[in-house]
Structure formats: C-alpha cells, structure tokens
Amino acid sequence: MKVKSPLEVYNYLPRTNCGECGFDTCMSFAAHIIDRSVTPLDCKPLVEEAKKDPKAKKKLEELLELTAPEIAEVVIGVGDNAVKIGGEEVLHRHELTFFNPTGFFYDVWDTMDDKALEERCERVVSYKKFYVGNFLTLDGFAVRCTSGDPKRYREVVKKVASYGKPMILVALDPECMKAALEEVADQRPLMYAATEGNWKEFLKMALEYKVPVTLRAKDLDVLKSMAVTFKQAGVKDIVLDPVTEPLGEGLKGTFERVIQLRRTAIAGQDKDVAYPIMITPIAAWLIEGDEVTKSYWEAVIASMFIVKYGDVMIFRSLDQHVVMPTITLRFNIYTDPRTPVQVEPGLRAINDPGPDDPVFITTNFALTYYTVESDLTSGGIKGWLLVLNTEGLGVEVSVAGGQFTASKVKELIEETKIEEKVNHRYLVIPGLAARLQGAIEDETGWKVLVGPMDSGRIKGWLEKNWPPKE
Amino acid sequence: MKKFTLEEFLELLKKYNVEEIEGVKIEGDLEIELEGSSVDLSAIAPLYSMLSEFGNFLYHANMALGYLQRLSAALGIPTPFAAQPQLAPAAPAAPEAAPAVEELKLPTELVKAKFEPYKEEYPSKIEEVVLGATKADGGSRDYTITLGGERSLAFYTFDAPQPHLPAIAIDVFDRKPMLAKAVRVHYEDVLDNPAEWARKCVKKFGADLVTLHLISTDPLLDDTPASEAVKVLEDVLQAVKCPIIVGGSGNKEKDPEVLEKAAEVAEGERIMLASATLDMDWERIANAAKKYGHVVLSWTQMDINNQKTLNRYLLKRVGMPRDSIVMDPTTAALGYGLDYAFTNMERIRISGLKGDTDLNFPMSSGTTNAWGAREAWMIDSPIEEDTPWGPRELRGPIWEIITGLTLSLAGVDLFMMMHPVAVAVLKEVFNTLGGNVKESVADPGEWIFMEV
Ligand code: B12
Numbered sequence A: 001m002k003v004k005s006p007l008e009v010y011n012y013l014p015r016t017n018c019g020e021c022g023f024d025t026c027m028s029f030a031a032h033i034i035d036r037s038v039t040p041l042d043c044k045p046l047v048e049e050a051k052k053d054p055k056a057k058k059k060l061e062e063l064l065e066l067t068a069p070e071i072a073e074v075v076i077g078v079g080d081n082a083v084k085i086g087g088e089e090v091l092h093r094h095e096l097t098f099f100n101p102t103g104f105f106y107d108v109w110d111t112m113d114d115k116a117l118e119e120r121c122e123r124v125v126s127y128k129k130f131y132v133g134n135f136l137t138l139d140g141f142a143v144r145c146t147s148g149d150p151k152r153y154r155e156v157v158k159k160v161a162s163y164g165k166p167m168i169l170v171a172l173d174p175e176c177m178k179a180a181l182e183e184v185a186d187q188r189p190l191m192y193a194a195t196e197g198n199w200k201e202f203l204k205m206a207l208e209y210k211v212p213v214t215l216r217a218k219d220l221d222v223l224k225s226m227a228v229t230f231k232q233a234g235v236k237d238i239v240l241d242p243v244t245e246p247l248g249e250g251l252k253g254t255f256e257r258v259i260q261l262r263r264t265a266i267a268g269q270d271k272d273v274a275y276p277i278m279i280t281p282i283a284a285w286l287i288e289g290d291e292v293t294k295s296y297w298e299a300v301i302a303s304m305f306i307v308k309y310g311d312v313m314i315f316r317s318l319d320q321h322v323v324m325p326t327i328t329l330r331f332n333i334y335t336d337p338r339t340p341v342q343v344e345p346g347l348r349a350i351n352d353p354g355p356d357d358p359v360f361i362t363t364n365f366a367l368t369y370y371t372v373e374s375d376l377t378s379g380g381i382k383g384w385l386l387v388l389n390t391e392g393l394g395v396e397v398s399v400a401g402g403q404f405t406a407s408k409v410k411e412l413i414e415e416t417k418i419e420e421k422v423n424h425r426y427l428v429i430p431g432l433a434a435r436l437q438g439a440i441e442d443e444t445g446w447k448v449l450v451g452p453m454d455s456g457r458i459k460g461w462l463e464k465n466w467p468p469k470e
Numbered sequence B: 001m002k003k004f005t006l007e008e009f010l011e012l013l014k015k016y017n018v019e020e021i022e023g024v025k026i027e028g029d030l031e032i033e034l035e036g037s038s039v040d041l042s043a044i045a046p047l048y049s050m051l052s053e054f055g056n057f058l059y060h061a062n063m064a065l066g067y068l069q070r071l072s073a074a075l076g077i078p079t080p081f082a083a084q085p086q087l088a089p090a091a092p093a094a095p096e097a098a099p100a101v102e103e104l105k106l107p108t109e110l111v112k113a114k115f116e117p118y119k120e121e122y123p124s125k126i127e128e129v130v131l132g133a134t135k136a137d138g139g140s141r142d143y144t145i146t147l148g149g150e151r152s153l154a155f156y157t158f159d160a161p162q163p164h165l166p167a168i169a170i171d172v173f174d175r176k177p178m179l180a181k182a183v184r185v186h187y188e189d190v191l192d193n194p195a196e197w198a199r200k201c202v203k204k205f206g207a208d209l210v211t212l213h214l215i216s217t218d219p220l221l222d223d224t225p226a227s228e229a230v231k232v233l234e235d236v237l238q239a240v241k242c243p244i245i246v247g248g249s250g251n252k253e254k255d256p257e258v259l260e261k262a263a264e265v266a267e268g269e270r271i272m273l274a275s276a277t278l279d280m281d282w283e284r285i286a287n288a289a290k291k292y293g294h295v296v297l298s299w300t301q302m303d304i305n306n307q308k309t310l311n312r313y314l315l316k317r318v319g320m321p322r323d324s325i326v327m328d329p330t331t332a333a334l335g336y337g338l339d340y341a342f343t344n345m346e347r348i349r350i351s352g353l354k355g356d357t358d359l360n361f362p363m364s365s366g367t368t369n370a371w372g373a374r375e376a377w378m379i380d381s382p383i384e385e386d387t388p389w390g391p392r393e394l395r396g397p398i399w400e401i402i403t404g405l406t407l408s409l410a411g412v413d414l415f416m417m418m419h420p421v422a423v424a425v426l427k428e429v430f431n432t433l434g435g436n437v438k439e440s441v442a443d444p445g446e447w448i449f450m451e452v
C-alpha cells in the first residue's frame, strides 16, 4: 500500500474518536488500516458521510486508493466459498506477512464420463485435513474443455457448478468459453485463458460477463501488453499466467518469470504487472515417467511457487502425497509471522470425563494444543486437559526457554480448581517435559507421570499406565 | 465537400427494396441534417430502422456504415462517410444502436508495452567454504565440495551467477538409530557397518558428502570413549573418498571431547565438525577445527541474534578463518515450525547479502528432521474426520523433499538427508533451477486439452 504510517491515514478519518469501529481512537483504527486488519470501509461514519457528500466520497475513494494492496486482489466465486487471491504487499513474509493463501483448484474435464466426474468432484469437496484447530480444505475446480463442443462444455460446467465451489473455466476457444459463461457467469468464475490468439474475444467476454480473466503468455512483453490493453478497456480483475513449463530449462525460465513479475510489481512499482500470478502444477503430467514421478514433480512445482509468489494454482493429483505437503506448506508460508498462534489457557474437559479420569498438561501453542486435543478426542480418551500459558510456545521450546515451569503449573492447578473435579492426584506431563517431573511434584504435591514424547501415543501409553498401579 | 443526399443514395437502394425515406440528408461528416426548422424524429426513425436492418446481418453500426461506404463505392457514388462516424445526435431515437457504439471502443491491437525487469543488486557476497581436501592439499579425498559464493537469493541466476549449487550429505550413524520404517528399509543391510553404510550412500544413493554421527558416545547410550569412537571415522575416511562431516551425540559435556578427537584423526582432510553451540564448549570445538584445518558448523536454535553472537565468538575469540564457518540456524519440519525455520534462514541470508559480515556464511539444514512429522511416518491420520492419508511410503519422502526444497529457496547450501528418493528428487530440483537440465517439454500448454 502506498501509505506507510497511520498518521497519513488519520488525516482522512473523521477524527471524532466515536469508537464505532471497535477501536478507542481514530488513530488506533488508522494503525490497523496500515497492518491491514481493517479497511477504510469499516469506519461507518466515513462511509455514511461519503453517501451524502460528494466531496467526502472523493476523499474516501482517495483513501481506498492509497491503502489498496500493492498487488491487485481478485475474487473468484461468490458467497462464502469465494476465494480471494493476490492482495500481497511484500516480497518476503518477514517484512509484514503474506495475506491471501494460494488458491488450490483441481481439474475435471468435459470428456470424463458422468460417474467419474461426480466421483472426482466429490473427492475435492469432501477433502479434509486437520491442522492447528481447523480443517484444511481445497478451494475449487478447474473445468477443462477437452471436447471442443460448446454444448457439452456448458453442460459439464453446469454440473460442476452445482457443487458450490469457485471455478476456473479452462477453454481457449471463445465459443466454448461463451457457452460456459452463459451458464455460470453469475458464479464469478475465472476465465482461463486469454492468449495472443484469442484475446479480443476474451476481452469482450470479460467486459460483457464481468468475470475475472487470466492472461497467458510466456513472453513478458506480450503478457504486460495484454494486461495494459485489458486494463485500458476497463477490465479490473486480471490474473497473469507466465506459463508454467514443467521441466529443465523451461521450469527454470518459469521460476525467473514469476520472480521478475512479482519483484518488478512490488519493488519496481510497475502497476501494469501488479496482478495475482497463476501457476499450473498440472503441467507436471506432461513429463515422461510413472504416476508417482509425475505426482511428486507436481508437488515440487507447486511448492516452489507456494514459497515464491504463486497466487492461484491448477492441480491434477488428488493423492495425499501431493495434497498434504502442499496444503500444509501453504498454511505455513501464509501464517502471519507477527502473531504467535496461541489458544486460551485453562482447563478443557475431553470426552465428558469423570473424577477418576486422568489429568494431562500441555502448552497453549496452537500447534501443540490442537495436536494434543485432537489426539485425545479422536482417540476416545476421557480426561482433563490443563493448558498452560507458555506465551504460545511448544513444549520443548518453553521448557528450554523457561515459560513452562513448576510454579506456573501450580498456579494453573489452583486457578482451574482441578482438585475439586478429580479424586486422584496424578498429572501426566509430556515426554519432552520429563526434566520438570521432580520440580512439579515438589511444587504441587501431585504425583507426576511422564507421558510419551508424542501425544499420538497417549492412547497406547494409557493402556499400560492407567489407572496407575500403586 | 460534396453533399451526399440520401435521395441520390436511395435511388440506388431502391433496387434492394429499402424503404424510401424523404426529407433526410446525410452530409459529409455524417451529420444528419434535417430539412426544415423543426426536428422531426419520425423522419429519422426510418433511417435508423434501415441502418439497423443492415446491422442485423452486419453486426454493428460501423460495419453497417462501412458496408454502405463500400456499397456506394461499388455503385460509383462518391462516399460521404468520414472515418469517424458520429451517430450521437440520433442516439435517443435508436436505443438499440447504443451498445453498438460502445463496442467501437474495443481495441483491435494490443497496446504495446515493454516489461522492464526490476534489478536488485546486493553489496555483499556469501563466503565460499571448501569441504574436503584432495591429495594436492594434503588430504585423501577424490574431490572437494564448495558451499556458498552467492551474490543474490538462491537460484536468482538472472541477478548474478550462482557458482555452487547446494550439496547433499547423507546421514550415517555409528550405532543403530531410531529410523522411520520407510527410511530404514533402504539401510537395513548396513545398519551395523558404518563404513559400508557410507559406501552405499555415495555409490548407490549419490551423496555428495557423508555425515557420520557418533551417537554412541552419548553417556546415556553406549558412552563410547572418544578415542574409540573416532576409529569409525577412520574406517569411513577409508571406505569413501568424498568430503566428510562428523557429528557428536548432542551431549553438551561429551561432544567437545569427541569432536576434538575427530579433528585430530582427520587432520588434513578438511572435514566439518558438527557442531559448536552456545550452550557447550564451542571454544574447544572451534579451536580443534582451527588447529587441524577443518570447518566448524555454528548451530543455533532459530534465533538470528544468537546466530550472530556465536559466529562473532568464533571469528573474534577463536579467530576462525572466514572461509571455515558454516551455519545451521535449525530446521523444523513441514507442518512443525517450517515457517519459523524458513523465515529465520531467509532473514539471515538477506542480512548476509546486504553486508552483515557476522551472517554471510553458507547455511546447512538437518533436513532429516522432516521424518519427525507425523505426516511422514504415521500409518494413517489419528483424526477420524481426516481424508485417509494414503500410503506412508509415498508421504515420507515427499515430506523430506518439500522441507528441503522450501529451505533451499531460503538459501540453504548443504542438506543433511536420509531417504534416497528424497535425495534424488532434491538433486534434480537443484540441477533444474541451477540450469543444468537441458531437456524441456515441447508444448507446456498441452495439459489444457489433454484427455486424461
Ligand atoms: C519451532 C521451534 C522454535 C520456535 C517456537 C515457536 C513456538 N511457538 O513454539 C522458536 C523459533 C520461537 C524457538 C525458540 C527457541 N528454541 Co526452539 N525449536 C523449535 C522446533 C524447530 C520445533 C518445535 C515444535 O514446534 N514442535 C512441534 C510441537 C507440536 O511439538 P510439542 O509442542 O513438543 O508437542 C508435541 C509433544 O511434546 C507432545 N505433547 C505435547 N503436549 C503433550 C501433553 C502430554 C500429556 C503428552 C503425553 C504429550 C504431549 O505431543 C505433541 C505432538 O507431537 C524445535 C526442534 C524440532 N525440530 O523439534 C526447536 C527446539 C525445541 N528449540 C530449542 C531451543 C533450545 C530453543 C531456544 C531456547 C533457543 C534459543 N537459544 O533462543 C528458544 C526458546 C525461546 C523461548 N522459549 O523463549 C531446542 C530445545 C532443546 C531442549 N531439549 O532443551 C529444540 C529441540 C531445538 C534443538 N534441537 O536444539 N524454537
């Protein structure tokens, strides 16, 4: 964004400190605009004023312009499932954070038979992977036109649309694209793709149907020329595809093009290429080799560009050895480095426990907590889980760094009144906190049992160690 | 300018059964002039209905006009129509003509633009560190490996050439370690013989280097005396002719002694001692490296300031040469802190390139850590609602690959790894981004149409 300090934003605000936005002062609201946790539109008085007064409207528009992200933000799809891509500000996540995680789209094609199509769609929409307290899911479909038949394509697109996920329409033939748009333009699909050969028709459709469009060209002069042409004609929602080549020098060239595009947009302030970037790991399926080779390489290409500036991707493989690493990497790279991910400390009752059930302790680092909590819950283990405030650090780190201490365990036991809930005094600590065993026993008077290193093994461990023999 | 009257034109159009319009003239600039003083819209309407009739089969107005133009030329009538027809005055009477006018604005040519890539130059360079020594340099290695030398971010060869691609070392242990099953199956036959193990890594799995971990020295394991443990190092130096890295057990009290002894027996071979850390006697380890001409691995736990501190100690207090330090800023696995590891390393690398002389050393990663992630080794998800995890034989290696790949993009120069498939794939990645793989696919757009 163009402005860097809250002060610059402050001048555009009503400066009444009315508090409607949820912040005490306009200044604090301004600071949150800068860190992008709110937008100018979250200041109701400002928006209301703009509705009445054309001058205020102009000012608001200026502010929106000043605070717009460096890379344009493009929305694919509508409603709750819509995916936002782009909107990035920096080249390296430690400089601020990355904002909109890479959109993951999976291909289906219109010459598939209906049953196979349904099965594949079903796999995409039902995909789930638990990670730090949430299920990671897939974003949508890339519907490829392989029939060359507008009627068939339209039919299949309609069917895929019924799954309610955002779509990328993959067809270079304007007739096929048009047929599909007539059916689903109101779902805001992303067109793929305008090329040097078909751009006129695609430009027309982008304007007519008001849908985002991908521009595809390997030559960056051509790609930029298309972007300028489309923008001048009034298309705002543009995605750039510098062509993913899957192998050798081609892949190296792709790497270079992607980095040059993003770096030139952000560091070089070239607004004409400041759009989200499309990567197509599916191109890995063009290389020679068996399925595992291809799918591994697909994961490699995807990962390379999850780290480096890919904003939206089209995938082929739905195998876990491709989906799991890429979806996890996406989460990691797009985690906000400014805030430690932590949960509320305190006491959690797992699976409706009773007074004879075990008491466990863990830390309030989100990754640690959710791993442990889900291991207990899904393992059908009844128990009490104490969550220690380690300022969002994991077990080993907080033991080493002094945030996990016997005296803090004692305080937690007192605060949570766990002694009133159970009729035993046994505390199970993580294997990685074993060195605190004696200290916790001395401090609390409880008997401390050292559990396994990994909470995934608590179930087996309990079978041998609970109830305690003594 | 000759006036072109519609009357004249209509005469000719009569042949085409176009309805007669009276009282309307079209002038040179396609200004529509109405005879008489009052504007009679009903007079214009027929003209437009005529135009739109042409429009029906000619798409839009300018083409209709062009058609009229050509038609008139063909019929030998001087054309009245200028290049930029202005239909505006009549628009209200002919709403259906409006969208047609809009479309006139659509470009027919691309607006030519030149992409000027932004140039980034860093003032500094990463130190070059050589591992191993050949006969010429007083050692017995067949080749040496050079780490570092970057002048820009990893694989940004369009900014500056990258003289050395990352190298891969495979781990060997002097005692059976705990290994994930998918890894163990590849080493089952050599687990009791470190020299054979090393040979297998080099000959069969293509390791550039071998890391020998003397874990049996751990007082909580076998407590092998240092002098005894380093015999295995001698065996390995005999068995393979690649550069060698030697690690201790991680025991803070014992490691300095073990690594010192290793430095002594490997004199002249320019091995790397792994590692010196802030919470052990780093001085003793680094001194041994310095005395016998080895490299020291400066290991800190994900803290850029600690990394600076330890490097400075090694440089200032021990007097380590700048070409003899490699850093390990700590590797966390994909899904288990990789974001911290990646960002920490990326920051260290950028600081080094920008001129922080406490940080411009090559980096090493214990990529084998990836096998600690449950996604790499568990048979299936412990979470019931999860989509089944699929065969772990395929999940494990890719977990190691993606962990390594991510960190290579942060600037890591040396990877310590274990699974042979992971080693092979990561090498292919480095060679590809390093420009050593020539082959390409003919048409990268084929996936758009492929019928599978
Ligand atoms: C990420 C990380 C960091 C991040 C921490 C981010 C965070 N929010 O926690 C940062 C960069 C901040 C960090 C800092 C430090 N780190 Co650090 N860090 C790691 C790393 C790479 C991963 C830790 C992790 O997140 N694991 C994943 C989580 C989910 O694991 P977990 O919390 O342990 O939970 C598991 C188990 O404990 C168990 N479990 C949890 N709860 C329970 C409960 C019960 C009842 C049971 C039975 C089991 C159980 O199951 C869980 C799932 O498997 C490890 C090395 C590694 N690869 O493991 C080093 C590591 C933990 N760090 C280490 C150190 C020394 C530090 C520092 C002290 C370094 C320094 N000099 O500054 C600082 C301390 C900072 C502080 N405390 O003030 C050392 C610890 C050595 C030791 N054993 O004492 C490690 C092991 C690295 C090493 N090899 O030296 N670190």
Ligand code: SF4
Pocket: A013, A014, A015, A016, A017, A018, A019, A020, A021, A022, A023, A024, A025, A026, A027, A029, A030, A042, A043, A044, A045, A046
């Ligand atoms: S709502 Fe607007 S005016 Fe009110 S405090 Fe927030 S920023 Fe200021």
